Amino acid sequence: MILKDLNQINKEAHIHTFHPSGLDWPERFDDEELKFLSRVAFNEEGHERAAIAYLTKELAQLAEIERHVSAVMTIVLADLQGEEDRLSEGFELHHALTCFAAEELQHANLFYRYVRLLSQDDFKYANNLFQARLTPYQGTDSPYIKLAALCCSAYIGESVITVFERKTRALDPEMKYFFTRLLYWHGLDEARHVQTDHFVFEHIVPNLTAAEQRRMRQILDITEALNGELATRFEAYTKEKFGFDYTENNYAHHTQLELTGKFRSLVFGERISKVDDAMDDEGRALLQRFSQAETIHV
Ligand SMILES: [Fe+2]
Ligand SMILES: [Fe+2]
Numbered sequence: 001m002i003l004k005d006l007n008q009i010n011k012e013a014h015i016h017t018f019h020p021s022g023l024d025w026p027e028r029f030d031d032e033e034l035k036f037l038s039r040v041a042f043n044e045e046g047h048e049r050a051a052i053a054y055l056t057k058e059l060a061q062l063a064e065i066e067r068h069v070s071a072v073m074t075i076v077l078a079d080l081q082g083e084e085d086r087l088s089e090g091f092e093l094h095h096a097l098t099c100f101a102a103e104e105l106q107h108a109n110l111f112y113r114y115v116r117l118l119s120q121d122d123f124k125y126a127n128n129l130f131q132a133r134l135t136p137y138q139g140t141d142s143p144y145i146k147l148a149a150l151c152c153s154a155y156i157g158e159s160v161i162t163v164f165e166r167k168t169r170a171l172d173p174e175m176k177y178f179f180t181r182l183l184y185w186h187g188l189d190e191a192r193h194v195q196t197d198h199f200v201f202e203h204i205v206p207n208l209t210a211a212e213q214r215r216m217r218q219i220l221d222i223t224e225a226l227n228g229e230l231a232t233r234f235e236a237y238t239k240e241k242f243g244f245d246y247t248e249n250n251y252a253h254h255t256q257l258e259l260t261g262k263f264r265s266l267v268f269g270e271r272i273s274k275v276d277d278a279m280d281d282e283g284r285a286l287l288q289r290f291s292q293a294e295t296i297h298v
Helices: 002-009 031-042 048-082 092-119 130-137 143-171 178-203 210-242 251-267 281-291
Strands: none
Touching: 002 092, 002 178, 031 048, 031 143, 031 178, 031 251, 048 092, 048 130, 048 143, 048 210, 048 251, 092 178, 130 143, 130 210, 143 178, 143 210, 143 251, 143 281, 251 281
16 A cells, blocks of 8 residues: 555656756847846846855755765665565656655756746856765665665755745746746655655655664754755855845845744754645745745645
Protein backbone atom coordinates (compact mmCIF):
# COMPACT_ATOMS: atom_id res chain seq x y z
CA MET A 1 0.00 0.00 0.00
CA ILE A 2 2.75 2.42 0.97
CA LEU A 3 4.70 1.63 -2.20
CA LYS A 4 1.56 2.17 -4.25
CA ASP A 5 1.15 5.63 -2.67
CA LEU A 6 4.76 6.40 -3.49
CA ASN A 7 4.33 5.33 -7.09
CA GLN A 8 1.19 7.47 -7.38
CA ILE A 9 3.24 10.66 -6.86
CA ASN A 10 5.12 10.31 -10.15
CA LYS A 11 2.47 8.51 -12.15
CA GLU A 12 2.06 11.49 -14.53
CA ALA A 13 5.47 13.09 -14.05
CA HIS A 14 6.13 12.84 -17.79
CA ILE A 15 3.01 14.94 -18.52
CA HIS A 16 3.16 17.56 -15.76
CA THR A 17 6.65 18.83 -16.45
CA PHE A 18 8.62 21.20 -18.69
CA HIS A 19 12.01 20.75 -20.24
CA PRO A 20 14.22 23.89 -20.39
CA SER A 21 14.60 23.42 -24.16
CA GLY A 22 10.83 23.72 -24.57
CA LEU A 23 10.50 27.19 -23.01
CA ASP A 24 9.84 30.42 -24.90
CA TRP A 25 13.21 32.02 -24.04
CA PRO A 26 13.38 35.62 -25.29
CA GLU A 27 16.55 37.30 -26.58
CA ARG A 28 16.35 39.57 -23.54
CA PHE A 29 13.62 40.69 -21.16
CA ASP A 30 11.66 43.82 -22.08
CA ASP A 31 10.87 46.76 -19.77
CA GLU A 32 7.43 45.42 -18.88
CA GLU A 33 8.96 42.18 -17.60
CA LEU A 34 11.55 44.07 -15.54
CA LYS A 35 8.91 46.38 -14.07
CA PHE A 36 6.99 43.28 -13.01
CA LEU A 37 10.09 41.92 -11.25
CA SER A 38 10.42 45.24 -9.42
CA ARG A 39 6.80 44.93 -8.28
CA VAL A 40 7.40 41.36 -7.07
CA ALA A 41 10.44 42.35 -4.99
CA PHE A 42 9.75 45.98 -4.00
CA ASN A 43 5.96 46.30 -4.35
CA GLU A 44 6.51 49.10 -6.88
CA GLU A 45 8.22 49.85 -10.16
CA GLY A 46 11.47 51.76 -10.34
CA HIS A 47 13.76 49.20 -8.68
CA GLU A 48 14.38 47.10 -11.76
CA ARG A 49 18.16 46.85 -11.42
CA ALA A 50 17.90 45.80 -7.75
CA ALA A 51 15.19 43.26 -8.62
CA ILE A 52 17.48 41.79 -11.28
CA ALA A 53 20.36 41.53 -8.77
CA TYR A 54 18.10 39.99 -6.14
CA LEU A 55 16.62 37.33 -8.43
CA THR A 56 19.98 36.58 -9.99
CA LYS A 57 21.45 35.90 -6.56
CA GLU A 58 18.51 33.87 -5.29
CA LEU A 59 18.00 31.71 -8.35
CA ALA A 60 21.73 31.07 -8.95
CA GLN A 61 22.02 30.02 -5.30
CA LEU A 62 18.92 27.86 -5.67
CA ALA A 63 20.50 26.22 -8.72
CA GLU A 64 23.52 25.31 -6.56
CA ILE A 65 21.23 23.81 -3.91
CA GLU A 66 19.24 21.86 -6.50
CA ARG A 67 22.40 20.43 -8.06
CA HIS A 68 23.45 19.27 -4.58
CA VAL A 69 20.03 17.66 -3.97
CA SER A 70 20.42 15.82 -7.26
CA ALA A 71 23.93 14.60 -6.36
CA VAL A 72 22.92 13.42 -2.88
CA MET A 73 19.86 11.62 -4.26
CA THR A 74 22.22 9.81 -6.64
CA ILE A 75 24.38 8.69 -3.69
CA VAL A 76 21.23 7.52 -1.86
CA LEU A 77 20.08 5.61 -4.95
CA ALA A 78 23.44 3.82 -5.15
CA ASP A 79 23.42 3.02 -1.40
CA LEU A 80 19.87 1.67 -1.59
CA GLN A 81 21.11 -1.18 -3.77
CA GLY A 82 22.44 -2.75 -0.57
CA GLU A 83 19.16 -2.50 1.37
CA GLU A 84 16.89 -5.50 1.82
CA ASP A 85 13.86 -3.96 3.53
CA ARG A 86 10.31 -3.75 2.15
CA LEU A 87 10.54 -0.08 1.12
CA SER A 88 13.49 -0.63 -1.20
CA GLU A 89 11.94 -3.70 -2.84
CA GLY A 90 10.74 -3.22 -6.41
CA PHE A 91 10.97 -0.08 -8.51
CA GLU A 92 8.86 2.44 -6.59
CA LEU A 93 11.38 4.14 -4.30
CA HIS A 94 14.09 3.94 -6.96
CA HIS A 95 11.75 5.57 -9.48
CA ALA A 96 10.56 8.31 -7.12
CA LEU A 97 14.09 9.35 -6.15
CA THR A 98 15.39 9.13 -9.71
CA CYS A 99 12.60 11.45 -10.92
CA PHE A 100 13.38 13.84 -8.06
CA ALA A 101 17.14 13.85 -8.80
CA ALA A 102 16.73 14.27 -12.56
CA GLU A 103 14.25 17.12 -12.17
CA GLU A 104 16.47 18.98 -9.71
CA LEU A 105 19.43 18.80 -12.08
CA GLN A 106 17.25 20.26 -14.85
CA HIS A 107 16.10 23.00 -12.45
CA ALA A 108 19.72 23.93 -11.84
CA ASN A 109 20.09 24.11 -15.61
CA LEU A 110 16.86 26.14 -15.94
CA PHE A 111 17.72 28.70 -13.27
CA TYR A 112 21.31 29.20 -14.36
CA ARG A 113 20.12 29.85 -17.89
CA TYR A 114 17.49 32.25 -16.57
CA VAL A 115 19.84 34.32 -14.39
CA ARG A 116 22.38 34.65 -17.19
CA LEU A 117 19.68 35.95 -19.48
CA LEU A 118 18.21 38.20 -16.80
CA SER A 119 21.53 39.70 -15.68
CA GLN A 120 22.94 39.77 -19.23
CA ASP A 121 26.07 38.47 -17.61
CA ASP A 122 27.82 35.09 -17.46
CA PHE A 123 26.86 34.90 -13.80
CA LYS A 124 28.48 31.95 -11.98
CA TYR A 125 30.22 31.41 -8.68
CA ALA A 126 33.07 28.97 -8.16
CA ASN A 127 33.21 28.98 -4.33
CA ASN A 128 29.95 27.07 -4.11
CA LEU A 129 31.03 24.70 -1.28
CA PHE A 130 29.85 21.77 -3.35
CA GLN A 131 32.38 19.25 -1.97
CA ALA A 132 31.83 20.37 1.63
CA ARG A 133 28.06 20.06 1.22
CA LEU A 134 28.44 16.59 -0.28
CA THR A 135 30.81 15.20 2.39
CA PRO A 136 28.19 14.58 5.16
CA TYR A 137 26.39 12.25 2.73
CA GLN A 138 29.42 10.25 1.65
CA GLY A 139 29.84 8.25 4.87
CA THR A 140 28.52 4.83 5.81
CA ASP A 141 25.22 6.04 7.33
CA SER A 142 22.05 4.29 6.18
CA PRO A 143 20.66 5.76 2.94
CA TYR A 144 17.40 6.41 4.83
CA ILE A 145 19.21 8.73 7.27
CA LYS A 146 20.79 10.58 4.33
CA LEU A 147 17.50 10.79 2.45
CA ALA A 148 15.62 12.08 5.49
CA ALA A 149 18.22 14.77 6.23
CA LEU A 150 18.28 15.87 2.59
CA CYS A 151 14.49 16.03 2.22
CA CYS A 152 14.11 18.03 5.45
CA SER A 153 16.60 20.58 4.18
CA ALA A 154 15.21 20.73 0.63
CA TYR A 155 11.64 21.06 1.96
CA ILE A 156 12.25 24.50 3.47
CA GLY A 157 13.46 25.99 0.16
CA GLU A 158 10.72 24.18 -1.76
CA SER A 159 8.13 25.69 0.58
CA VAL A 160 9.58 29.20 0.27
CA ILE A 161 9.64 29.10 -3.53
CA THR A 162 6.08 27.78 -3.58
CA VAL A 163 5.05 30.93 -1.67
CA PHE A 164 6.81 33.02 -4.34
CA GLU A 165 5.05 31.06 -7.06
CA ARG A 166 1.72 31.86 -5.38
CA LYS A 167 2.66 35.53 -5.10
CA THR A 168 3.48 35.84 -8.80
CA ARG A 169 0.25 34.04 -9.73
CA ALA A 170 -1.71 36.46 -7.50
CA LEU A 171 -0.04 39.46 -9.18
CA ASP A 172 -0.17 37.96 -12.67
CA PRO A 173 -3.09 35.49 -12.87
CA GLU A 174 -2.94 35.29 -16.66
CA MET A 175 0.78 34.41 -16.52
CA LYS A 176 1.68 37.23 -18.88
CA TYR A 177 5.21 37.48 -17.54
CA PHE A 178 8.02 35.01 -18.11
CA PHE A 179 8.95 35.00 -14.42
CA THR A 180 5.45 33.85 -13.42
CA ARG A 181 5.66 31.09 -16.01
CA LEU A 182 9.18 30.13 -14.89
CA LEU A 183 7.99 29.58 -11.32
CA TYR A 184 4.93 27.73 -12.60
CA TRP A 185 7.06 25.38 -14.74
CA HIS A 186 9.39 24.77 -11.83
CA GLY A 187 6.42 24.29 -9.49
CA LEU A 188 4.97 21.46 -11.58
CA ASP A 189 7.92 19.30 -10.52
CA GLU A 190 8.20 20.80 -7.06
CA ALA A 191 4.66 19.75 -6.16
CA ARG A 192 5.83 16.14 -6.56
CA HIS A 193 9.03 16.77 -4.58
CA VAL A 194 6.96 18.12 -1.72
CA GLN A 195 4.77 15.02 -1.80
CA THR A 196 7.92 12.89 -1.74
CA ASP A 197 9.24 14.90 1.24
CA HIS A 198 5.92 14.34 3.00
CA PHE A 199 6.21 10.62 2.26
CA VAL A 200 9.68 10.63 3.84
CA PHE A 201 8.39 12.54 6.90
CA GLU A 202 5.54 10.08 7.36
CA HIS A 203 7.03 6.74 6.41
CA ILE A 204 10.80 6.98 6.80
CA VAL A 205 11.65 9.41 9.61
CA PRO A 206 9.37 7.72 12.21
CA ASN A 207 10.98 4.35 11.47
CA LEU A 208 14.51 5.57 12.21
CA THR A 209 15.82 4.60 15.67
CA ALA A 210 16.50 7.38 18.20
CA ALA A 211 20.21 7.23 17.38
CA GLU A 212 19.49 7.35 13.64
CA GLN A 213 17.21 10.35 14.14
CA ARG A 214 19.97 12.12 16.07
CA ARG A 215 22.38 11.43 13.22
CA MET A 216 19.79 12.68 10.72
CA ARG A 217 19.47 15.95 12.68
CA GLN A 218 23.25 16.24 12.77
CA ILE A 219 23.55 15.92 8.98
CA LEU A 220 20.61 18.29 8.58
CA ASP A 221 22.25 20.89 10.84
CA ILE A 222 25.52 20.66 8.91
CA THR A 223 23.63 21.02 5.60
CA GLU A 224 21.64 24.00 6.88
CA ALA A 225 24.79 25.71 8.20
CA LEU A 226 26.63 25.20 4.90
CA ASN A 227 23.62 26.38 2.89
CA GLY A 228 23.53 29.47 5.15
CA GLU A 229 27.22 30.07 4.44
CA LEU A 230 26.51 29.64 0.73
CA ALA A 231 23.76 32.28 0.95
CA THR A 232 26.12 34.72 2.70
CA ARG A 233 28.76 34.18 0.03
CA PHE A 234 26.28 34.57 -2.82
CA GLU A 235 24.94 37.79 -1.31
CA ALA A 236 28.41 39.31 -0.94
CA TYR A 237 29.40 38.18 -4.44
CA THR A 238 26.23 39.62 -6.00
CA LYS A 239 26.61 42.95 -4.20
CA GLU A 240 30.19 43.17 -5.42
CA LYS A 241 29.29 42.16 -8.97
CA PHE A 242 26.37 44.58 -9.28
CA GLY A 243 28.13 47.30 -7.29
CA PHE A 244 25.30 48.12 -4.86
CA ASP A 245 23.20 46.66 -2.05
CA TYR A 246 20.09 45.13 -3.64
CA THR A 247 18.67 44.15 -0.21
CA GLU A 248 17.88 47.72 0.88
CA ASN A 249 14.09 48.22 1.16
CA ASN A 250 13.72 44.90 -0.66
CA TYR A 251 10.39 43.60 0.63
CA ALA A 252 10.70 40.17 -0.97
CA HIS A 253 14.23 39.68 0.38
CA HIS A 254 13.18 40.51 3.94
CA THR A 255 10.02 38.40 3.72
CA GLN A 256 12.00 35.50 2.31
CA LEU A 257 14.31 35.54 5.35
CA GLU A 258 11.32 35.73 7.67
CA LEU A 259 9.59 32.84 5.89
CA THR A 260 12.73 30.69 5.95
CA GLY A 261 13.23 31.20 9.70
CA LYS A 262 9.57 30.60 10.39
CA PHE A 263 9.38 27.41 8.31
CA ARG A 264 12.51 26.00 9.94
CA SER A 265 11.08 26.49 13.41
CA LEU A 266 7.72 24.98 12.41
CA VAL A 267 9.04 21.97 10.47
CA PHE A 268 12.09 21.01 12.58
CA GLY A 269 10.30 20.69 15.93
CA GLU A 270 10.33 17.72 18.30
CA ARG A 271 9.12 15.77 15.30
CA ILE A 272 9.42 16.71 11.61
CA SER A 273 6.11 18.26 10.50
CA LYS A 274 4.47 19.30 7.27
CA VAL A 275 4.65 23.09 7.13
CA ASP A 276 0.91 23.67 6.69
CA ASP A 277 0.06 21.35 9.59
CA ALA A 278 2.40 23.23 11.90
CA MET A 279 1.44 26.75 10.70
CA ASP A 280 0.44 29.29 13.38
CA ASP A 281 -1.58 32.53 13.19
CA GLU A 282 1.50 34.71 12.85
CA GLY A 283 2.72 32.60 9.93
CA ARG A 284 -0.69 32.60 8.26
CA ALA A 285 -0.84 36.41 8.50
CA LEU A 286 2.63 36.69 6.96
CA LEU A 287 1.66 34.35 4.11
CA GLN A 288 -1.56 36.26 3.49
CA ARG A 289 0.24 39.61 3.35
CA PHE A 290 2.90 38.36 0.96
CA SER A 291 1.19 35.84 -1.30
CA GLN A 292 -2.52 36.45 -0.74
CA ALA A 293 -2.96 32.85 0.46
CA GLU A 294 -2.78 31.38 3.94
CA THR A 295 -1.62 27.94 2.91
CA ILE A 296 1.39 26.68 0.96
CA HIS A 297 1.06 23.08 -0.18
CA VAL A 298 -2.67 22.52 0.34
FE1 LIG B 1 13.70 22.43 -7.95
FE1 LIG C 1 12.57 20.32 -5.59
